Amino acid sequence: MKSRIKIKITMLLFILAASIALGLSRGAVDIPFLSLFEMPNRPILYLRFLRILVAAVAGSGLAVSGIALQAILRNPLAEPYLLGTSSGAALGAVIAVILGSAGLYLPPAAFLSAVLSVTLVYAIAKQGEHIPVQSLILSGVIVSVALSAIIVFLVSISSDGALHGLMWWLWGSLEVYDMKLLSVVALIVFAGIAAIFFFSQDMNAMSVGEEYASHVGVKTEEVKKILFFITSLVSASIVCVSGIIGFVGLIIPHIMRLAVGPDHRVLIPCTCVAASAFMILCDMMGRTLLAPLEIPIGVITAVVGAPIFIILLKRKQRIR
Amino acid sequence: MANILSVKGLYGGYGSQMVVRGVSFEVGRGEFLGIIGPNGSGKSTLLRLATRILKPSAGSVMLDGKNIRSIDSKAFFRRVAFVSQDTIIQFPFTARQIVLMGRIPHLKRLQFETRRDLEIADRALALTDTSHLAERPIDSLSAGERQRVIIAKALAQEPELLFLDEPTSHLDIGHQARTLDLLKKLNMEKNLTIVMVLHDLNLASAYCDRLIMLNDGVIYREGCPDEVLTYQNIEAIYHTVVLVNKSRITSRPNIVVVPGGVAFTKEKRVNNG
Numbered sequence: 001m002k003s004r005i006k007i008k009i010t011m012l013l014f015i016l017a018a019s020i021a022l023g024l025s026r027g028a029v030d031i032p033f034l035s036l037f038e039m040p041n042r043p044i045l046y047l048r049f050l051r052i053l054v055a056a057v058a059g060s061g062l063a064v065s066g067i068a069l070q071a072i073l074r075n076p077l078a079e080p081y082l083l084g085t086s087s088g089a090a091l092g093a094v095i096a097v098i099l100g101s102a103g104l105y106l107p108p109a110a111f112l113s114a115v116l117s118v119t120l121v122y123a124i125a126k127q128g129e130h131i132p133v134q135s136l137i138l139s140g141v142i143v144s145v146a147l148s149a150i151i152v153f154l155v156s157i158s159s160d161g162a163l164h165g166l167m168w169w170l171w172g173s174l175e176v177y178d179m180k181l182l183s184v185v186a187l188i189v190f191a192g193i194a195a196i197f198f199f200s201q202d203m204n205a206m207s208v209g210e211e212y213a214s215h216v217g218v219k220t221e222e223v224k225k226i227l228f229f230i231t232s233l234v235s236a237s238i239v240c241v242s243g244i245i246g247f248v249g250l251i252i253p254h255i256m257r258l259a260v261g262p263d264h265r266v267l268i269p270c271t272c273v274a275a276s277a278f279m280i281l282c283d284m285m286g287r288t289l290l291a292p293l294e295i296p297i298g299v300i301t302a303v304v305g306a307p308i309f310i311i312l313l314k315r316k317q318r319i320r
Numbered sequence: 321m322a323n324i325l326s327v328k329g330l331y332g333g334y335g336s337q338m339v340v341r342g343v344s345f346e347v348g349r350g351e352f353l354g355i356i357g358p359n360g361s362g363k364s365t366l367l368r369l370a371t372r373i374l375k376p377s378a379g380s381v382m383l384d385g386k387n388i389r390s391i392d393s394k395a396f397f398r399r400v401a402f403v404s405q406d407t408i409i410q411f412p413f414t415a416r417q418i419v420l421m422g423r424i425p426h427l428k429r430l431q432f433e434t435r436r437d438l439e440i441a442d443r444a445l446a447l448t449d450t451s452h453l454a455e456r457p458i459d460s461l462s463a464g465e466r467q468r469v470i471i472a473k474a475l476a477q478e479p480e481l482l483f484l485d486e487p488t489s490h491l492d493i494g495h496q497a498r499t500l501d502l503l504k505k506l507n508m509e510k511n512l513t514i515v516m517v518l519h520d521l522n523l524a525s526a527y528c529d530r531l532i533m534l535n536d537g538v539i540y541r542e543g544c545p546d547e548v549l550t551y552q553n554i555e556a557i558y559h560t561v562v563l564v565n566k567s568r569i570t571s572r573p574n575i576v577v578v579p580g581g582v583a584f585t586k587e588k589r590v591n592n593g
Contacts, residue, residue: 197430207411208411214372217396261412261417
């Protein structure tokens with residue numbers, strides 16, 4: 001039992017190493033792997049390295065947020081954007097573009113409006129000291145739909161060509177244009193994952209049931225509030241650098257739960273490795289499939305992720 | 321016999337609705353106490369108040385003379401465990417992982433279970449006759465198997481006081497008897513104090529040393545099964561006509577429902593006024 005987990009972890013690390021090598025060596029321009037490290041090719045190596053870094057940060061952050069939300073909401077459909085971060089961020093970005101200040105202010109506008117929409121979702125769901133899980137999911141859906149309607153309205157009345165560029169951002173991109181922003185976000189995501197990992201046991205018990213968790217001494221209301229805050233902060237920060245990348249936060253947690261089991265103390269580290277590898281590979285495909293055109297990474301994650309998930313699910317059912 | 325739990329003037333409920341309205345009782349160490357009463361009489365709410373899940377509006381619950389609100393929640397659940405009616409679990413934890421969660425109050429954050437924790441979990445699995453299910457995912461077990469695993473989890477907490485909320489209501493008669501026999505054995509051999517809500521009056525009569533009969537959020541009667549389970553008391557709060565015999569095996573009250581008796585009580589009430 002224990003040794004099987006060790007083998008799986010070794011395999012995951014191997015896959016990660018292989019995807020890093022692939023991500024570095026493949027790109028819009030074909031350069032042999034070894035000559036990448038020669039002096040004239042250094043800038044290309046550096047750019048590819050940065051993208052791998054963003055892929056790892058965004059992938060692990062989204063997947064671990066997904067894990068936390070699925071556990072505390074006890075809902076298999078929960079994902080990091082459930083509580084309104086994606087639609088909030090998108091609205092902020094659209095407004096920034098319409099006001100003509102997209103270049104510099106798009107990330108802070110997206111972040112602020114993501115935080116605002118999560119706060120709104122939270123305020124609607126809250127009943128006194130208590131946050132019922134069902135009303136939180138409902139208010140998340142309602143706020144997202146309302147914000148999306150506003151976005152469509154704004155896009156339809158504006159004739160700005162820049163909004164077309166924005167649609168591309170809405171499907172996610174790992175292009176790095178601001179090193180400072182990336183370092184801040186990486187720091188937030190890293191701290192967030194560490195904090196979520198700290199609550200592993202609480203999430204184990206809470207994924208069984210809230211009262212069940214209370215009966216082994218978990219302070220469920222407190223844990224819920226902390227984890228909502230952390231996951232919102234993490235996903236809002238990621239949206240700022242990479243746009244909205246769907247599916248990773250939903251599907252990687254499920255795949256990893258099938259692979260290594262539901263114990264969060266094992267699941268979270270394994271998921272970080274797997275999500276990073278998955279994102280690096282998806283990004284590599286997005287860059288090379290139609291080079292020099294680039295396919296938005298959100299498209300690739302959906303197209304690649306869905307079949308993998310279906311195959312695993314069917315196999316698991318057959319075992320039962 | 322020193323009292324392990326003492327409940328004084330307890331009021332509590334949900335929002336402004338008081339479900340438990342002034343309940344006081346004591347539980348002696350090593351006692352097997354049953355709580356009975358009709359649906360909505362406040363039995364489950366009383367257990368939730370006594371296990372820190374709900375905050376009382378008034379009154380207090382003392383564990384060994386200490387108010388439970390002032391005890392740290394992990395420290396509290398190292399001494400007290402709770403088994404609920406039926407737990408539906410969606411995540412594919414194995415039975416052993418579920419039982420090991422009973423060790424959470426004993427562990428520090430991020431600490432993995434020690435060999436000792438694993439031994440305690442194995443013993444709990446063996447006691448509840450679920451060792452053969454240890455590696456099975458909990459969502460693939462039957463209701464009876466699942467309930468025994470949940471009881472094993474409670475035992476893995478190594479409690480002095482065990483609360484159970486209708487632990488047998490989803491079980492067939494064989495599993496009901498086996499579960500209650502196990503609880504009786506733990507009660508006799510390990511001096512585990514048990515406070516159990518039960519719907520089945522005959523099981524309550526056969527297994528409990530003492531019964532508390534709740535009605536409308538207050539204690540209607542309290543005492544040994546002979547004193548509490550009279551046809552007058554049962555008719556008064558359940559509005560049902562029953563025949564109370566003496567069991568030939570336990571010589572405790574044995575309740576038989578009289579078919580059509582509900583209509584009879586209604587008629588009588590109409591005739592009387």
